Amino acid sequence: MGKLKVGFIGTGNKNKRPDGMGYAMAYQHASGYNALDNCELVACADISEENGQAFAEHNGVSNVYLTHTEMLAKEDLDIVSVCVWPKLHAPMVIDCAVAGVRAIHCEKPMSDTWKAARLMAQECERRGVQLTFNHQRRFGKPFSMARDLAKAGEIGELLRLETACGDIYDYGTHYIDMFGFYNDDFPAKWVMGQIDYRVEKFVFGATVENQAIGYWEYQNGVFGFIATGQGSRGIGADNRLIGTDGIIEVGAPDKVHLRIKRNNSTDWEVIDTAGEHLHGPGYIERAIADLIEALETGREPELSARRALNATEIIFACYESSRRRARVDLPLTIDDNPLVSMVESGELNPKPRS
Ligand SMILES: NC(=O)c1ccc[n+]([C@@H]2O[C@H](COP(=O)([O-])OP(=O)(O)OC[C@H]3O[C@@H](n4cnc5c(N)ncnc54)[C@H](O)[C@@H]3O)[C@@H](O)[C@H]2O)c1
Numbered sequence: 001m002g003k004l005k006v007g008f009i010g011t012g013n014k015n016k017r018p019d020g021m022g023y024a025m026a027y028q029h030a031s032g033y034n035a036l037d038n039c040e041l042v043a044c045a046d047i048s049e050e051n052g053q054a055f056a057e058h059n060g061v062s063n064v065y066l067t068h069t070e071m072l073a074k075e076d077l078d079i080v081s082v083c084v085w086p087k088l089h090a091p092m093v094i095d096c097a098v099a100g101v102r103a104i105h106c107e108k109p110m111s112d113t114w115k116a117a118r119l120m121a122q123e124c125e126r127r128g129v130q131l132t133f134n135h136q137r138r139f140g141k142p143f144s145m146a147r148d149l150a151k152a153g154e155i156g157e158l159l160r161l162e163t164a165c166g167d168i169y170d171y172g173t174h175y176i177d178m179f180g181f182y183n184d185d186f187p188a189k190w191v192m193g194q195i196d197y198r199v200e201k202f203v204f205g206a207t208v209e210n211q212a213i214g215y216w217e218y219q220n221g222v223f224g225f226i227a228t229g230q231g232s233r234g235i236g237a238d239n240r241l242i243g244t245d246g247i248i249e250v251g252a253p254d255k256v257h258l259r260i261k262r263n264n265s266t267d268w269e270v271i272d273t274a275g276e277h278l279h280g281p282g283y284i285e286r287a288i289a290d291l292i293e294a295l296e297t298g299r300e301p302e303l304s305a306r307r308a309l310n311a312t313e314i315i316f317a318c319y320e321s322s323r324r325r326a327r328v329d330l331p332l333t334i335d336d337n338p339l340v341s342m343v344e345s346g347e348l349n350p351k352p353r354s
Helices: 025-034 049-059 068-074 086-099 114-126 141-151 172-182 229-234 283-297 305-324 338-345
Strands: 004-009 039-045 063-065 079-082 103-106 130-133 158-165 188-196 211-218 223-228 239-243 247-252 256-261
Touching: 004 025, 004 068, 025 039, 025 049, 025 079, 025 283, 039 049, 039 068, 049 063, 063 068, 068 086, 079 086, 086 103, 086 114, 103 283, 114 130, 114 305, 130 283, 130 305, 141 172, 141 239, 141 247, 141 256, 158 172, 158 229, 172 223, 172 239, 172 305, 188 305, 211 229, 211 305, 223 229, 305 338
Parallel strands: 004 039, 004 079, 039 063, 079 103, 103 130, 158 223
Antiparallel strands: 158 239, 188 211, 211 223, 239 247, 247 256
């Protein structure tokens, strides 16, 4: 059998310092495919010719295009990695599905609106296209060991999950997805949220709040809580799993990646995560190995759209709860991104960034 032909949309510029204006994630996706014997990197598309050419040279890709539509028309691709900014995710994923590729690995967050997130998942599902999102921390030891400890009953019965990060939408998508990972990917039942947006803030071109709190209940009775921005310091860990008999923290103070208080102990026990921390190494490569194996065996990939939708629904429901000044019972029936709509309508009036 021939190798799986892989293409990329949005290559980035690897020589630029990585920040909220560009991480060149396509290079990390490329390492993942290059590590596998059954994948061949054949094409990339980027509106910047310079970025596309540099990516092609670095990763041994022969065909460079300026538009993804030309690439999809001329190449017979099996897999496409979509590594552009969030607003472009849904239309490009749908173009790939319509063009007949077998699998799409898209960067997080899913999309700019709740309607677009549902539509991209729906269009892939009805065409039999495997769609995954790069919530790669599901493949990291601090996270998987935390889940294993909780599953083994080391903190009793799981009651609540807590997280803290910069914003709900861009970084929060990783950690709300991790809650799904810890909690058997149950969807939420309801969401309460409040946001503050007094100064313009954009990450990868997307509007994100300055500060927020969100609280929700999953269908199995476990609760989720997020604090972002200024209030995130009060949480004191990236992820906290609270059980009836103990606590697990991932990303605890003093660069402790994983620790536990088990069986009602009052002392923390630090767990060795074998050199793996909150960002890697190797998570994206393992995620790609998993989605390729899933494609070949027909099983659900760990980073499936079904799981990503659970987190995305909570994100937009937090914003919607702030707009409604009320609890939002799920499923979420809106189409838009309430934060963006509130800015556009003048209901939120942030100061321009200095
Ligand atoms: N999983 C993670 O940990 C992680 C980390 C950082 C960023 N991201 C996500 O990765 C995605 C991409 O971010 P990045 O930092 O790699 O971006 P980037 O700015 O480094 O690269 C994006 C590339 O897309 C190209 N582009 C723009 N419009 C295009 C179009 N219409 N057609 C083709 N190419 C186009 C740009 O020229 C650029 O080269 C974002 O959704 C971001 O949230 C994920």
